[in-house]
Amino acid sequence: MKPAALLVATALFAAMPTPSPVQAKEVASADYSVGPQYDTTHVYVPEAKFDAFVASFVATFGGSISKQGEFQVTPTKSLTKSQLARTPAGTVSVFGFKTPIPYPFGDERTGYLVTDIDAAVASAVKHGAIRRIATFPDPIGRDSVIQWPGGVNMQLYWHTAKPNYAPLATTPENRIYLTEDVADRFITGWTGFARGKILSDDRAAPGAEVGQPGKTIRRVAIETGYGKMVVYVTDGQLPWPYGRDMTGYEVADLSATLARATAAGVETLVVPYSTGGRQAAIVRFPGGYIAEIHTNMGK
Template sequence: MRQFHALSLAAALALALPAGSAFAQATDLSVGPQYDTTHVYVPPQDFDRFVASVVATFGGHTSHQGVFQVTPTPSRTISQLVLTPVGTISVFGFKTPIPYPFGDERTGYLVTDMDAAVESARQNGAAVTVSIFPDPIGRDAVIQWPGGVNMQLYWHVRAPHYGALQTVPENRVDVSPDKADEFVHSFTAFSHGKIVSDNLNAPGEEIGEPGGHFRLVRIESGFGRIAVYVTDGHLPYPYGREMTGYEVKDLHATLAKAQAAGVKLLVPPVTAGGRESAMLRFPGGYIAEIHQLLGQ
């Protein structure tokens, strides 16, 4: 029988960072994209199959699996970290009902100072939907940016030692035109990020609308990459359901590995916007975009 512990979302994954002095709000509070995770919730019966399919597709390794309490109110979930060369995934398979609002946060961002990070998020337009709560090895909070984008922030006591990623994944955010500028302004200010590009006429092929166009904003910061998809919301399935886009060196070889591991190809490779991309659904229902940059 697995031992049950009371831990936060991130504590369950045994990530950590040493304590430091208070940071001014103007300080960059990020640590590195290898410590920023996509949060994936899968049914418990699909948990092991999902983890195995991710490793088979992208390579990498996993943390120890256990059953934990990862929320400030009572709950139980299987929890495991999957560290791949193209991005890190926090996997949760809840055995109990999931307390609100957990399950809506798309990512976990490691910060150097939790109090400073939460205050900076507030001052830059975010709402704190789950106030800071302690765990045995750190502290956690959940915030929501303009446009309804939910993220977890976390801070831990012991330093992790993960190598740099081979490629940095993109957090794919869908925001309405009403809130797009507000989200971009708020997040770049918080993250000390920069707008890499703001394309008002990105090809519709990237969102399943051949011949159409939409706005695509790309942001980079110490937290990694964000691709902001600004659309009218008329998206065909599965577009808009994917949270992360993974860059690989050989798209077709990776797709072959994925399909051999039981991953379903939802959208065959499409060439647009300087990349060849496809959409996948992993066991347990997780949908991801996967792409290879052209000319590399």
């Protein structure tokens, strides 16, 4: 290239607008979430306990249920009862398989609706997740199962026809239990993918929150377009049933909620206790699903 032409090209390049750091970050970390009301905890129960679980969940939290059906929801041959229970405190997708459950299903804790399944999966992999199964079609859309550092499994899904649900009264929290050697990798990956905001990071939270009185733990509260998440960083030496509770549900009146739960056949595993700014209990629904229920104190 002649010197004059080189000078012209250099001047043109210098005159071109460059993206700001904020713009570059937005391109690298697009938000594929739709809203917490479209995200569900996946609950697998024995077929014989299916109806009892659904009835007890709605009796505890209120809400409504979708029409029950039998579907093949995996890419390999299988058959499951399936139903959606939508409540003001959160939604569950319930599965009662009539056949053996194909790998890797049953390990995923949540299903998150995304705007673009292929782009969302690619972004998750970029931020440190692995695909446990290639994206596949289901009766109403497309799905993939991914795993984050620490063994946190979740399903990303996309619907052919976007559903239209009203916002939740309270947003449930995805409760993650990790050890120190993997917690930061998970938190960095998840917040990068989900464009998450760390609301608090308490490195001296009371161990009583996870059944370890006398110890301190780290508690990280995260909020994203997919909803709330709390990460408990512990030594892993957790007494039953801590670590088995996948979701925490916020209610206005814990005592009244537990009374409804008990009447519906729900077992209280940890009686109400106060810690971390909340009054909470841990329960087990018919079929084995374990959940935390809490009221935020001072509201």
